[in-house]
Amino acid sequence: MEGRKVTLRDIAVKAGLSVNTISRALKDKEDIAPSTRQMIKELAKEMGYVGNALAGSLRSGLTKTIAVIVSDVANPHFGIMVKEIEKTARKHHYTIFVINTEDDYEMEERAIYTAIGKNVDAIIICPSQRGVDNIRFLQKNGVPFVLIGRRFKDEPDFDYVICDDEKGGYLATKHLIEHGHERVLFLNGPIRISSAQERLEGYRRAHQEAGLPVHEDLIIEVGASAGDTRMVVKQLIEQKAQFTGVFAFNDVIAWEAAYVMQKYGYRVPEDYAVIGFDNIQSRLFIPFQLSSVSNSKGRMSKRAVDIVLHKINHPSSQEKFHEVIDTKLVLRGSTL
Template sequence: MGEGVELATIKDVARLAGVAISTASAAINRSAPVSEDVIAKVEAAVREIGYVPHGGARSLRMGQSRLIGLILPDITNPHFAKVAKVVESACLEAGYMDAVYSTSEDYDRERQILEMMRMQRVAGLIIIPTRSDAEHGARLGEQIHVPTVLLDSFVTGLPYDVVKLDNVTAGRLATEHLIGLGHRRIAVTTGRPNIVTGEDRMRGYFAAHAAHDIPVEQRLLIEGRFDQAIAHESTLRLLSQPDPPTAIFALSNMMALGVLNAVQEVGLKVPADISVVGIDDFDFANIMSPPPTVVAAPVEQMAQRAIDKLLAEIRSKAAPSGDVELFEPRLIVRASSSRPVR
């Protein structure tokens, strides 16, 4: 319980068990043939003195640590928190630890995080990128020297495996649902430039319009940046102008919250006055007012797939295949969308 107590080393284990250090190591790791009774003695010694291997020494000798880095935009976004939880469980199960970091879309911070990951000699990385362009990819690639999987988005020029939602379909599903209800003026809160997740969802939005011969009005494409506050603000601005939309499609969960807030603030009723559809479900959807119609993504499954791929790549020491694995979104119709009044 005291501070700074020196922990037992494998040397202590070896001495207590009456064997050589190398034998103790072999017994503990089952990395070489060791007789049954030596194993027993070593294990007894380990328990008796509470030996825990020194991760640093191990990583020094072996060239990599049993640490996996998870870099995401913001841990307080429930979507990413779920990812963190899944990754953590999988890591623990596989005998790894994970270090989770939020970039907050700050590139300096991202650099700093990557540097610490390198300092810890992490065995692998899962990255949910905040930009998809080649320039950023090049910067990223320079700093990464370990197996990596990209989650939720991809980055041009990076050879890593990708696990993500079929975002075009997600955008199309949401938009077609609204069109199907009779909406013709559908606003959308856009993502951030240079991030393909938003661009793909927009592609779906455009495709749905095209398929139904509905022209897209430029003024209805409002700024969102995947940010609740920004979506909130641009929604307010949009609604204060003449000829407002009959529906708003929020490209992400946080933006949906911003939109719903704004709509309610100006006194409009959802869905009576205006319909709202988001991407990504909420755990607390049924106590929202109103429960929102969303296009849901199988977050946990995607995260599980990402960590599985990463662990496999680490273990096989194989080069990444560069595969892009797409997961299918699913439309969940609730009370925030209905036929337009006008």
């Protein structure tokens, strides 16, 4: 059969059976004897046969695929999340494919069009939040979707599953303040992102509870490009900015900040205490032991899949999903 795809007819000729019998055996239909089914499956494998998923989707109306759209799968946070989504989807016989947007609005729009053009059954998306029109288009199109990690507070019709970012920001800042760090540097993400806004709210709440002023000059928005954090922290150290605690929007930013501090001869945590967000070290071993806020990536990912499967299987359901997963602080060697 080299040079062309193996068909059901090819297997039928080889087995001396009808095409219908071959088809039903490969679908595990019980009217075909178990021994015959096993023989046909072994023959199909030997001949290199792979079923036509497109034909199956035309019959069922489902492609058994879910698109996962994220900003940067190279970020371990998203890498872990995608793996958890894939693992959960696989249990339900779904395949995922991943599209990166680089947090770019136009790339996000193209990703959505690509996913819909592939006839995916659902979309799980971490929105760039540079605008809302892309998600409104998704809603108009009718493909089941859920936002993961970020939400639009002014759009109650968009389903989402996020972590409790406000609580996470509060816990991290509260811990630093309680351990004597009255001036806490907050290296935040882009403020357009809901998680950055809500972690900042937690940062402010911790200061308010402690009766401490919020030093606005210590709240700095850090870009997503490699090296942005290093440049910001380098400037702060050279300017002798007054702070002893650092709370970072994510673990990658925290690691970069600690790297610069150590390069300048400072010790972590003796000179500067550092806390990140995402708890990446729960899944990856990294020699630098970073205290971090755990956002339950596994639970978030599983719930995102559960939500879109519910929407696929109950297309007329009007149920809304606005789910907030709890956060907790995990202490390691970067804080005393």
